[in-house]
Amino acid sequence: MATIGEFTLHATDGKARTGVLQTAHGPVRTPIFMPVGTVGSVKGVAPDDLDAIGAEIILGNTYHLYLRPGDELVARRGGLHEFNAWRKPILTDSGGFQVFSLSGLRRISEEGVEFRSHLDGSKHLFTPEKVVSIQRNLNSDIMMVLDECVPYGADKDYTARSLKMTTRWAQRCRDAYPAGSGGNLMFGITQGGFFKDLREESIGELTRIDFDGFALGGLSVGESKTEMMDILYHTAPMLPAHKPRYLMGVGTPLDIINGINAGIDMFDCVLPTRNARNGTLYTSAGKINIKRREFAEDDGPLDPNCSCYTCRTFSRAYLRHLFHAQEILSYRLNSIHNLTYFLDLVRGAREAIAQGTFAEYKSRYDAIYPQEAALCP
């Protein structure tokens, strides 16, 4: 039986790494993409679909689950795995990001962040201790500390003061749940906006706390691709090499390829499921929009190189029809495909790293998305 929290690197290729993280609900092979199950389900797909497409870990949103159905109700069900019937690992965010992006009337203080529910306007307070308690109730395999995700454009002074508070909040999270006191792992989140010295300062402070992994937060918040890549490639290698590194809320296929190239191990993003719902589908020949007239009589599969249920079973013509008719089935079939694409991408990356061919693997994705690749290393 592997030790919970144990992170073993099997191979590296340049800065890219592949390994395994052990959690209370089993191993996660890295690099990994985590489908986002916002309110307790990955939108449109069931656990049997997730199993079929090879998902190894999903993400749950602390903010949403705290508000509805409530973390205590979930705890009485035996935790989130029992509640949503997904028996493999679950990572939960701290809820901070949703507080900053969804809720009204938030007020940040040293104590924590006060906010109003986007559902009913009720008032709530998230403190570092509170979000740990919520995530313990959810029985998350990987809990995230409360942080302030600094908005894009924040000045250096604000960003510097914010990251110091984020560090103090991180310490309070750790103190509320000391390392090794249970089966729930805890990751720290580094911030620092788009100032390299502040990023370094944040990493320096955070890594003095004994976390099971470290995240890069505050990226993909509105900055240009160039700015994001600059910070990503500068900071990812500074995160401890022997702990899993998580790039939060990122991103496009090429963002993930670059993240892996910079030494990141874990990714999550709503992009595959959100795009599935607006008809933007990823294929081995690039993105397509299934709405387009050109697919009306296209009897071929969405992606001839994909082995998902959608591609094995249906034509582009039918998928286009379902989308235009706004059939519920459209969302499921498109989500199954897009998630398969993202999971295939990280599976392929793991194999390429193990074989020492990651540079070649990356260049194949660069060729699929040339305009985006032109903005990346």
Next chain:
Amino acid sequence: MATIGEFTLHATDGKARTGVLQTAHGPVRTPIFMPVGTVGSVKGVAPDDLDAIGAEIILGNTYHLYLRPGDELVARRGGLHEFNAWRKPILTDSGGFQVFSLSGLRRISEEGVEFRSHLDGSKHLFTPEKVVSIQRNLNSDIMMVLDECVPYGADKDYTARSLKMTTRWAQRCRDAYPAGSGGNLMFGITQGGFFKDLREESIGELTRIDFDGFALGGLSVGESKTEMMDILYHTAPMLPAHKPRYLMGVGTPLDIINGINAGIDMFDCVLPTRNARNGTLYTSAGKINIKRREFAEDDGPLDPNCSCYTCRTFSRAYLRHLFHAQEILSYRLNSIHNLTYFLDLVRGAREAIAQGTFAEYKSRYDAIYPQEAALCP
């Protein structure tokens, strides 16, 4: 190899019958319930789900598919089975019912019915010959003739004139596609409103035409349960015994039980999928609304006597949460369950008829829905 259109009765029990209808896409065991795949998908469920829950035949809507994506486009795909990847039998309605219920500005004449699309207001004409041509393009296993579904409350004079035109339309459908000229079966539809003598007249006229089966149309259009049962029990036994009998657009579990009891073989209704979407779920203990507070912490399965994926996997508490959070997954899981309930109902009926215990089987359903049963024989 069985002959297409062959209908073999294996057992009868009172007026109830069980048998097999052979179609170009395989056999259908009767009595059967047909999930409704309005625009080419059964809302929220995919062909793999339909296979898993034991569906044997689904219904496609001629009106919807004619307007979008167009029957000629479907024909170029190789027909509806190739298009939607459902390889088992499909019955298509004639489109008449949707013209009367959905479209604007309809004008009925001897020639056919002119209407405006509910999608874009464009003008169209359905003639008996046209709806046969559309259904041939869809390559339907069972085509329905064009009829006028007389609205509830129509007077006897209107109803009498309408049924005569419906008979002439039926003959024109048959003439457009003579019996035995292809693998697509064709059913006639009897009308006559709520006048028994007109019902008898319609059956007398229709059954002189060589159809592969006969439907009771114009029921479940707003009448009371008592009126419906009165017409159902009076007319069903008058339909030819050696051909399949189809009660269109009906109905509740107890309507189906009574239909079988009156000698009906085939049923279709949007009730299980529509109710799934509004949270009304059928269980072996009766209907429940999953929205209700009482299920918030209910860890039991939706129905302990059901073996569907939803009941095997999730708790009522989780299903309630998904419904309240308006998750897409809610619709799929609820639809899988409700369709399983309706398919289990007809499967059980087939077994009971074969064993000569249908009266007992019916009394079990009467006990589950006592208020409705009080209005039925």
